[in-house]
Each structure stands twice: as C-alpha cells, then as structure tokens.
Amino acid sequence: MNQFTVDDLKEILRSSAGDTEEADLDGDIGGVSFDELGYDSLALLEVCRQVETRYGVELSGDAVAEMPTPAEAVEYINDVLAKARI
Amino acid sequence: MGRSDTSSRPVVTGMGVLAPTGIGLEAHWQAVLDGKSGIGTITRFDPASYPVRLAGQVPGFSAGDHLPERLQKQTDHWTHLGLAATGAALEDAGVRTGELDEYEMAVVTASSSGGTEFGQHEMERLYLKGPAWVGAYQSIAWFYAASTGQISIRHGMRGSCGVVCAEQAGGLEALGQARRLLRSGSRLVVSGGTDGSLCPYGLVAQMANGRLSTVANPHRAYLPFDADASGYLPGEGGAILIVESAAGAADRGAGPGYGTIAGHAAGFDPPPGSARPPALRATIERALADAGILPSDVDVVFADAAGVPEDDLAEARAIAEVFGPRAVPVTAPKALTGRLYGGGAALDVATALLAIRDGVIPHTAGTTRPRADYEIDLVLQEPREARVRHALVLARGYGGFCGALVLARPEPA
Numbered sequence: 453m454n455q456f457t458v459d460d461l462k463e464i465l466r467s468s469a470g471d472t473e474e475a476d477l478d479g480d481i482g483g484v485s486f487d488e489l490g491y492d493s494l495a496l497l498e499v500c501r502q503v504e505t506r507y508g509v510e511l512s513g514d515a516v517a518e519m520p521t522p523a524e525a526v527e528y529i530n531d532v533l534a535k536a537r538i
Numbered sequence: 539m540g541r542s543d544t545s546s547r548p549v550v551t552g553m554g555v556l557a558p559t560g561i562g563l564e565a566h567w568q569a570v571l572d573g574k575s576g577i578g579t580i581t582r583f584d585p586a587s588y589p590v591r592l593a594g595q596v597p598g599f600s601a602g603d604h605l606p607e608r609l610q611k612q613t614d615h616w617t618h619l620g621l622a623a624t625g626a627a628l629e630d631a632g633v634r635t636g637e638l639d640e641y642e643m644a645v646v647t648a649s650s651s652g653g654t655e656f657g658q659h660e661m662e663r664l665y666l667k668g669p670a671w672v673g674a675y676q677s678i679a680w681f682y683a684a685s686t687g688q689i690s691i692r693h694g695m696r697g698s699c700g701v702v703c704a705e706q707a708g709g710l711e712a713l714g715q716a717r718r719l720l721r722s723g724s725r726l727v728v729s730g731g732t733d734g735s736l737c738p739y740g741l742v743a744q745m746a747n748g749r750l751s752t753v754a755n756p757h758r759a760y761l762p763f764d765a766d767a768s769g770y771l772p773g774e775g776g777a778i779l780i781v782e783s784a785a786g787a788a789d790r791g792a793g794p795g796y797g798t799i800a801g802h803a804a805g806f807d808p809p810p811g812s813a814r815p816p817a818l819r820a821t822i823e824r825a826l827a828d829a830g831i832l833p834s835d836v837d838v839v840f841a842d843a844a845g846v847p848e849d850d851l852a853e854a855r856a857i858a859e860v861f862g863p864r865a866v867p868v869t870a871p872k873a874l875t876g877r878l879y880g881g882g883a884a885l886d887v888a889t890a891l892l893a894i895r896d897g898v899i900p901h902t903a904g905t906t907r908p909r910a911d912y913e914i915d916l917v918l919q920e921p922r923e924a925r926v927r928h929a930l931v932l933a934r935g936y937g938g939f940c941g942a943l944v945l946a947r948p949e950p951a
Binding site: 473497 | 677
C-alpha cells in the first residue's frame, strides 16, 4: 500500500507548480534533473509539503537536497513511507 | 532648478494597459473618449454581504491568454495583470530584450495590496486545516515585490529592481525612481504598476479607511468633485510603461515615443491635526520647477480625484492656488475605472500621454454637478480638443503620500 510512483509525482507537479514548458512530463523523465525540467527548489518544497499532508508523514528539512531527479525523489519518498509503516 | 536640456529627458517608448476600460492601450483610450464605464457589480466573488459591491474590473481577462500555466499557478491575479501589461508594453516599444545588456534593464513597479487573493486562499487553508496545508508558493506570491521579480525573471532584466508601496501615489513614485535609475546607468526601466485586490480580504482591508462609496448605482457611486460625491470605488488593473534614457532610445532607433518625463516631485502630508497645509501644492510647484516650466505651460491636470468631499476640496484648492482659479483644464478619467491603487497613477500617465498624442483632453464622465466652491475648470460631458504641451498628473496615496509628474510632448527623434 501507499507506494509512491512517478505518476503521483507528475500529478503533484502539474496541480501545484503547473505543467512545464521545458519538457514533456509524459515522456521518460525519471533520470532528468528537476532543473532541466524547469522546476526549482520551491516546486520541490511544494512536492514535499503535499507528500506530508497526503500520507501523514514528515520529511526532513533537507529532503529537497536528496531528490535531484524524479527517480531519486520517488525512491526517497518511498523510503520515508516505508519507515513510517514500521 | 529645471533641466534646461530637454533632449536628455527619459522617454516613454511603450505602454501596456489592462484596465476596467479595456485590455489594450487603444481599447482603453476609446472607452475613455466615449465615457464608457468599466464599473459594475464585483464578479470575482459574491459581494452581496458587503457594503461595497461595485468595482472596476478588467473585462474578459483570462490569465491563460497571456501566461504559461506555471506562472499562472505560482502568482497572484495582480501579478498576472502586471505580466500581461509588461508583455504588451515591451511589444509596443519594439524592445528586443535579447539585444540589450541584461544589467542595464531595470524593473520598478508600484503595488498597494500585494497578492491578497492568492494570500486569502492560503490563509483559509491555514485556519481551516493547519500550517502544513499552506502552499509553498505563498512565500513568493503575496509580497509586494512579486510582480517586479516575476517581470525581471521572465524578461531577463537583471538591473536594479524594486517596488514602491505608496497606495495610489505609487505609480508616480515608480516613474520617479525609474528616472533616477536612468540617470545612474540603466538604459531601460519597466515601470508603472497594477493592483488586483478584489477578494473579500482585499476589499475589507480597503474599506477600513472609510472612504469607499456604498452608493448602489454604478453611475452615481464615484463622482469626483461632484456635489453628490460619496467616496470612491476600487478597481483592478493598471498600466506598465517602458521608460528609456533618451540616448538608449535613440541608440536602438526607438523613435520619439509617446512623450518624456519632464518633472517629478513627491511629498508627504503633515499628520492629522497639524496646522501645516497638505503637501500637494508644494509638490506641484516642485514638479513644475523640476521640469523648468511655468504653470501657464501646463495644458491639462489629471487629478487624483478622491471623490471624498474634503479631499476633493483640498485638491481643487491646491490646483487653483498654483494655476489660478479655473485657469487650467482638469480631468479625472478614473471615474470610469475606480481607483486602481498601485495601477491608478500609472494608468493616468498612459492616458495623459495619449491626450498629448491626439490633442484631446478626455472628460470626467459621471460628474454632472461640480461643486461651485471648487475653483477648477473640470472637463465635463465630452472630450475637449486642445494642443497639450505638458500634462500634469497628480496622485495621493492614503496615509499622506502625494506625487506630481510632468509629461511633455515627445522630442523630435
């Protein structure tokens, strides 16, 4: 349960930061840096905030630094969700 | 005192207007000349339970027509208006930003309310759900400098950036600051301003000064200098102006532009109860001296036109004292839009430059019975043809701000 996917991430980005003009979010973006995708640290802060309220978890203050790409963000967030279930 | 070399004055080369009178410079100007009001019942929220239910709203504005989705979501309505007006102004000026030094392009806008509509939405989440539900973009969307910052980022302008918060006087102070920057190394300044605070939080904040009209008839609610004046109505929108150094404009072949900024002065009123007079008269005199002209060189005054009897009286007195009784045409096209706060004086400057261009002074629509003890020649009923050499724009901001700006005909290119 509560597996966080790249699609969840895309949905949050689209609804909060807005769609990007720099890239096609529906393409293979897992390894592309958020910077290249046109999302800044504020967009990632908003992603963290939404993950916190949706899943009832708390992310550390430097979580943004752990997620330079969508793939790494998904991995980091799933890690947090897994620890929260223990 | 005055700068005798008029050829070095800053030049207004482009203007972008989004106002209750229309989207686009010419649509606005036509509505002003036709006396077509943009005042109506507030539609951005249901105002039924508020004592003030009328405002000037930009007709048919959709942020999606002007901005990419990301900018729309991350910024307030007032910034949407500012960004759209900036795009129009740069296009009007024919500026290709990529060909200019990014550090020589500056941005100084006026803002009175900041992003209140965006802020209200986030505050609702705060008190209904808690701090964790407040979106990250609140941090950059609400504050007064947001429009300036987003304009700077979007157009790659890395010169001096700032925002002036002086309520309705802000638009003139922004242009005064633009002139300072052009004298100290900038070649182009995006200036003017917008406001857009027609949400419950914004409206209630504006009502607190007790000067908003509660008259229900949209044609009778805001009547500057009229015997039935009952206060003013708020409005949204404004104007963004591209101001360039004379040398910079000539260098890129910008042409003569709409006109030049010939003089500017800012003042601040003494505290309530003081025996000293309001600052407006002295501010007008300093602006004329700064321009190096006499009162008789001014062909029209765009009044602040508060619509509050004691403020109208004070302004009429200041004008009559400087120019003589009924000696200069006075007008207030803002009766068609309401007071736009950070956008108001900038819109008046745009309208004044069009009056210079077309040799016509727009009338003050709505006002039919100007008070006899106001010794001003208020242009009423229809526009008046006149060669306009200099236009004086006045603005006062709640709390004591006041400004005066002298505009002159364009210099031959």
